Amino acid sequence: MSSGETQSVNDYQQRKWQHIRKLLERSGPFCHPDFEPSPEILDFIMSCCKVLIVGAGGLGCELLKDLALMGFRTIHIVDMDTIELSNLNRQFLFRKTDIGLSKSKCAVEFVNKRIPGCKAVAHHCAIQDLDEGFYRQFHIVVCGLDSIVARRWLNGMLMSLLQYNDDRSLDQSSVIPLVDGGTEGFKGNARLILPGMSACIECTLDLYPPQKTFPLCTIANTPRLPEHCVEYVKVIQWAKENPWGATTQLDGDDPQHVAWVLEKAQERAIKHGITNVTYRLTQGVLKNIIPAVASTNAAIAAACATEVFKLATSCCTNMNNYMVLNMADGVYSYTFNAERRPDCVACSNTTRVLELESNATLQTIYDKLCEDQAYLMKSPGITTVINGRNKTLYMASVKSIEERTRDNLKKKITELGLFNGAEILVADVTTPNTITIKLKFDENIDVDMTR
Amino acid sequence: MASPSPKSPEQNEKSKQYDRQLRLWGDHGQAALENGHICLINANALGTEIIKSIVLPGVGSVTIVDEKIVSEEDIDSNFFLEYSSKGSNRASEALRLLLELNPAVQGHAVQEPPDQILTENPEFFKSFSVVIASSLSEKTIQDLSQHLWDLNIPFILCRSVGFLGSLRIQLKEHAIIETHPDNEQVDLRLDVPFQSLADYLNRFDIDSLDLKDHGHIPWIVILYKAIQKWQITNPNSWPMSRKEKNEIRVIIQEFIRKDENGIPINEENFEEALRAVNTALLPTFLPVKIQELIYSSSATNLNKDSSPFWIMCSALRGFIEAEGKGKLPLLGVLPDMTASTEHYIKLQNIYRAQAAMDAEIVYRKVQQIVAQLHCESISETDVKLFCRHTHDLYLIKGSCIATEYQLGGPVAAYISRYLEEPDVMMVHYILLRAAEMFRSEHYRAPGDWEPEGDITKLKICVTKLLSDISCSPFPKDDHIHEMCRYGGAEIHSVSAFLGGCVAHEAIKIVTKQYKPVNNMFIYDGSSTNTATFTF
Numbered sequence A: 001m002s003s004g005e006t007q008s009v010n011d012y013q014q015r016k017w018q019h020i021r022k023l024l025e026r027s028g029p030f031c032h033p034d035f036e037p038s039p040e041i042l043d044f045i046m047s048c049c050k051v052l053i054v055g056a057g058g059l060g061c062e063l064l065k066d067l068a069l070m071g072f073r074t075i076h077i078v079d080m081d082t083i084e085l086s087n088l089n090r091q092f093l094f095r096k097t098d099i100g101l102s103k104s105k106c107a108v109e110f111v112n113k114r115i116p117g118c119k120a121v122a123h124h125c126a127i128q129d130l131d132e133g134f135y136r137q138f139h140i141v142v143c144g145l146d147s148i149v150a151r152r153w154l155n156g157m158l159m160s161l162l163q164y165n166d167d168r169s170l171d172q173s174s175v176i177p178l179v180d181g182g183t184e185g186f187k188g189n190a191r192l193i194l195p196g197m198s199a200c201i202e203c204t205l206d207l208y209p210p211q212k213t214f215p216l217c218t219i220a221n222t223p224r225l226p227e228h229c230v231e232y233v234k235v236i237q238w239a240k241e242n243p244w245g246a247t248t249q250l251d252g253d254d255p256q257h258v259a260w261v262l263e264k265a266q267e268r269a270i271k272h273g274i275t276n277v278t279y280r281l282t283q284g285v286l287k288n289i290i291p292a293v294a295s296t297n298a299a300i301a302a303a304c305a306t307e308v309f310k311l312a313t314s315c316c317t318n319m320n321n322y323m324v325l326n327m328a329d330g331v332y333s334y335t336f337n338a339e340r341r342p343d344c345v346a347c348s349n350t351t352r353v354l355e356l357e358s359n360a361t362l363q364t365i366y367d368k369l370c371e372d373q374a375y376l377m378k379s380p381g382i383t384t385v386i387n388g389r390n391k392t393l394y395m396a397s398v399k400s401i402e403e404r405t406r407d408n409l410k411k412k413i414t415e416l417g418l419f420n421g422a423e424i425l426v427a428d429v430t431t432p433n434t435i436t437i438k439l440k441f442d443e444n445i446d447v448d449m450t451r
Numbered sequence B: 001m002a003s004p005s006p007k008s009p010e011q012n013e014k015s016k017q018y019d020r021q022l023r024l025w026g027d028h029g030q031a032a033l034e035n036g037h038i039c040l041i042n043a044n045a046l047g048t049e050i051i052k053s054i055v056l057p058g059v060g061s062v063t064i065v066d067e068k069i070v071s072e073e074d075i076d077s078n079f080f081l082e083y084s085s086k087g088s089n090r091a092s093e094a095l096r097l098l099l100e101l102n103p104a105v106q107g108h109a110v111q112e113p114p115d116q117i118l119t120e121n122p123e124f125f126k127s128f129s130v131v132i133a134s135s136l137s138e139k140t141i142q143d144l145s146q147h148l149w150d151l152n153i154p155f156i157l158c159r160s161v162g163f164l165g166s167l168r169i170q171l172k173e174h175a176i177i178e179t180h181p182d183n184e185q186v187d188l189r190l191d192v193p194f195q196s197l198a199d200y201l202n203r204f205d206i207d208s209l210d211l212k213d214h215g216h217i218p219w220i221v222i223l224y225k226a227i228q229k230w231q232i233t234n235p236n237s238w239p240m241s242r243k244e245k246n247e248i249r250v251i252i253q254e255f256i257r258k259d260e261n262g263i264p265i266n267e268e269n270f271e272e273a274l275r276a277v278n279t280a281l282l283p284t285f286l287p288v289k290i291q292e293l294i295y296s297s298s299a300t301n302l303n304k305d306s307s308p309f310w311i312m313c314s315a316l317r318g319f320i321e322a323e324g325k326g327k328l329p330l331l332g333v334l335p336d337m338t339a340s341t342e343h344y345i346k347l348q349n350i351y352r353a354q355a356a357m358d359a360e361i362v363y364r365k366v367q368q369i370v371a372q373l374h375c376e377s378i379s380e381t382d383v384k385l386f387c388r389h390t391h392d393l394y395l396i397k398g399s400c401i402a403t404e405y406q407l408g409g410p411v412a413a414y415i416s417r418y419l420e421e422p423d424v425m426m427v428h429y430i431l432l433r434a435a436e437m438f439r440s441e442h443y444r445a446p447g448d449w450e451p452e453g454d455i456t457k458l459k460i461c462v463t464k465l466l467s468d469i470s471c472s473p474f475p476k477d478d479h480i481h482e483m484c485r486y487g488g489a490e491i492h493s494v495s496a497f498l499g500g501c502v503a504h505e506a507i508k509i510v511t512k513q514y515k516p517v518n519n520m521f522i523y524d525g526s527s528t529n530t531a532t533f534t535f
């Protein structure tokens, strides 16, 4: 293996990696069975191994530093966000003078400077802007996102890169391991996903707590909590009064908007005898803010970095496969084996079957796609192929198509040309792929499902 | 279109910068942190990772004690040293790069070895909120821990070797008022309603309400009415058993209105009442741990040096024995439930008013004690906060690390008990201690040059430790071998994990919120395992 590239940087500036060498050039009783100590492993990490970090926020900053100090050099990092003041309590690569600049670019610039020889590359864009060819180039992807939808999309992307041999067995060379971390306040989790081999994000959607929502009738008619008052102004009063004109959407980052909502929410609270509507609470509700602190992020990112290091070096066995960390009461961790869903939408390589009654409406399908634990989609677009031609049954994401197809929701699926065994194609923000689902009518179980 | 001008002032810059953490420990927690002064001994990778996560959230000041000169090996795994740092003092270089993270934090570098400070200027440590150290010799560990124990300054000793890490917290006594439990105690007093609550509950007549209002009664009222009805046939008793709880459920079912066809109408508040049968029928009681607190000698034998916590515990005892009639001050928190705004707010105000009255009584008792003792006054806000959390008060009484190192009877018995278990985390503790012993005998880490040659030498240290606690030697050398393989290497991601944990625990200690580790935490990055032991 060539280490030519590593020698091009001024030698006296180079870190000597004496600590890591001890682990990689010595064997030990607990090493992975495939591990053969050799200087070539460090060479591989430094010259060949390509790692992608998704997200340059609280976890991303830590991950970039951690991996760069574990010998990794070709590290790409993608994030579409710019730096805000409220990031600075944990995203330690950014300063006040960086506010408004690209997170990924600032992070990369800082780490490349601090660690000579590190060749981190920034991508200031959305993960959806990068294609299969981009993702395919990496050996390992590590993900520190706060959005579940983005995490699901990325998971779907890595699953779509899987290739299968003629005997339907998995082509191992198409597997790109995904290490995923997440935090919320004093709690966090780190997990390892081997696409097609171990549980993926979609297999374990039930591990994500559902977002807290308030029923509309409570907000409108029987408010009891300060949150209800804020939610009322956000959902009902803003649209009614349009304080900045009909075209201006409520923006939780605009202090004037927040102040307006706060004022109206306080008025409503006083009217109903409700107390404690504050600026902090208002902003928390408007932006669905997740508390975050440097220490938890540091620990979770480090746990992820350790797994990346194990994957790249085989120096010891990886975690199997999901660790939860709770730092609220002492420090407690628990690692368990999250299990694959045999019918997983993303990683099972089998056609999904949706069971329903033959007189069901398209709305029934739509609701199932949104509510069923196996799908939990956000706004699925549904198409089918009839007589060799694509037909859009419903799509909410494009306004004109939504208007044109809205009436379909009420129609019976049989009226729309669907039949027992028919296939629908579903697209959603939670996945880069179009998912094929076969319909199965409850009444006629005997009907041939192979057509 | 002109922008509507907001009346309410925007948050200040600091609130914005710290917003995400203020949601975890509040403005008063932040104020405590900003008054905190952390001392770090040795700016290795572990040390700088710890300080990083304490500087970012805005601790008041940090002092780094390190007399060493930055070596090439130091820079290897440390983000807060640069190549140009080589040859300079490690404390000042690390401090310089760490303070860049937050201009609000003050910093000091002390270029003296800790042993020298201990002998020449032992008062030095008095001003710190927490002292954190790693890479100390066995002797310094014992001297420093004993000194800090005597000064009553919290101390965290930590280690990062290969895939292993540990942190040991030494606290003489640490009282936590805000423990932030995941599930907060509910305190509804349905079994012993106070006057204003009883009056309110008795005013309801479920059967006479119209259907809309019927669906708006808080479940607390429904449950109370069901119990009253049940008590007609079960006088002077309280539903406790599964059978009795089922009888309550049947009564609630009977309350539910039926439509013209006799089908029960779906009323969310009655569903909630049915669910609450499981959780809300626990009789009001005084938790044992709170009894222990208020009758402990610290709370019964006050003097003018008694901490505000013990003075408040003493006042609490006074309340419980007199006005409280054996119960804690009312929590005064009503969980959200299906109800009309009017019913809910009314009920909430009843609970809040009673809680405020109870807290007021406790506050008066605190004032009396303070006057008698001639000690510093305690604010009403502090007493209210205390009363708001009396169900979850928590006290840690720690042990001195020097005592742990002497491996006396109880410590030895504790360790050997864990060594008999299949779990190997206590084995890691022995190995970390043995590596320290190796270092004081050979002036280098085991396996520093090459692993195999040191296995026998490290084994002697392990065997000595094991014989001190009357345990037989390990049957296999595998863990000893693994420690020699590490050769004292500091792996960045292991230090970063532990650094996050140590910073976190230091913040808990400084803010006096959340329960810290009690008192030894061990991390094995190779198996992704952690364990907590209490020495």
Ligand SMILES: [Zn+2]
Pocket (backbone or CB within 6 Å): A199, A200, A201, A202, A203, A204, A340, A341, A344, A345, A346, A347, A348
């Ligand atoms: Zn899956």
